Amino acid sequence: MSVFRSVQAWGRLLGRLPKLLYIALRYTIATNRQARRLPSEAQPLFRAQRQQEGCRFLCRIMGLEVDASNAALPTGTPGLLVANHLGALDPIVLATCWPVAFVGKAELRRWPLIGWLCRSYGVLFVARERRTQSAHFVQQVRARLQAGVPVLVFPEGTTSRGDAVQPFKTGAFEAVAGMPQSWVLPVSLCIQEVDGKPASGRERQWLAWHAQVSFVRHLSRWLRLRRARLQVRVGRPISTLHKTRKQLAQEAFEVVQGLYEAMLKATVDTAGPMQKIPASTAKQSASAAVSESSSSERWGNS
Structure with a gap:
């Protein structure tokens, strides 16, 4: 039976x-035209x-159900959404909830096909190792907000193993820090079900990137699933008035972390605890959440 299920899984991928x-390809060509x-x-x-619209269609093909009840954006001026980062499909999943512009690492621009898709849908690229480009990036984010498009960033700066939210980098928060009529919206994403059963810690780790x-292996694992349900929860908008990027990053981290922990507790773990991760990436206390040691640590990426 296990061989039969394996054949079925690879058949779904193919x-x-x-x-x-x-x-x-067809949808993006039409979009550009x-x-x-x-x-x-x-x-x-x-x-x-x-x-x-396109990401909603892609999720249906992949068997991904996105539970995003009560995930409305604040009214008025667009702001910055910040989310935890589990894997390569996070932008597709979160894009089903809102029309947003994502922030991505500059290397994505050069990836075959993916770079073209990112440029076509307005991804804002950031070279995290270049401090001199930070002012230009802030201008890009503010220009997108002025065009009526909220911006979504993954301020962990990397993907996690699915057991905890990693400390937030502060660079992206500079774009809205101190603004009188803007906001930061904490967003938390969690894998709740895999093939119709509550997701276990091991399954979350297996699906994380x-x-x-x-x-390639990460993507193939998702495409072999029959279906999966992911939950998106948002916290209360954080006012950016009179707040620095460090303060905003700290507050947002605490909310996203709390939301993620609540979703983990709500899921029955039927396959045992998750394996321990190295101490260097283990869950840190909220007081140490914001990392500032170098310019490369300031920026999140998708």
Whole structure:
């Protein structure tokens, strides 16, 4: 029976992958064609809206159900959304909830196909190792907010093993720090069910994208699942008025961490505890959440 299930799983991967590639290519070509007909100031919001529609379709193909009840954006001026980071599919999952612009590491721009997709949907690239580009990045974020598009960043700066939220880098918060009419919205994402059963710690670790797992292997694990349910929860918006980037990062981390821990507790773990991770990446206390030791630690990435 286990051999039969394995064959079924690989069959799902082989059936889904061509569909995903075909739809992503055709949909994005159409998006670019339509966007070019619009005034430049209208293009960012249009691309974000198309991204939301397309990602909803991709999630249906992959068997991913996104539970995002009570995840409405604050009214008024767009702001910054900050979320924990589990794997490569996080942007696709979160894009189903809101029309947003993502922040990604500069290396993504050069990736075959993925770089083109990122550029087509308005990803804001940041070179975390270049301190001199921080002012330019802040200007990019503010320009996108002025165009009516919220910006979503993963301030952990890396993906986790799925057992805890990692400390937040502070760089992206500079774009909204001190602004009188903006906000930071804490967002927490958690894998709740795998193939119709409550997700265990081991399954979350297996599906996470960490240093020991290649991108191809990570993606193949998701595509072999029959279905999965992910939950998205948001905290109360944090006012940016009179607050520094460090204060905003600290407050947002505490909320995202609390939301994630609550979702973990709500899931019955039927497969035993998660394996321990190295002490260097273990869960840290809230008081040590914000990392500031070098310019490369200031920036999150997708």
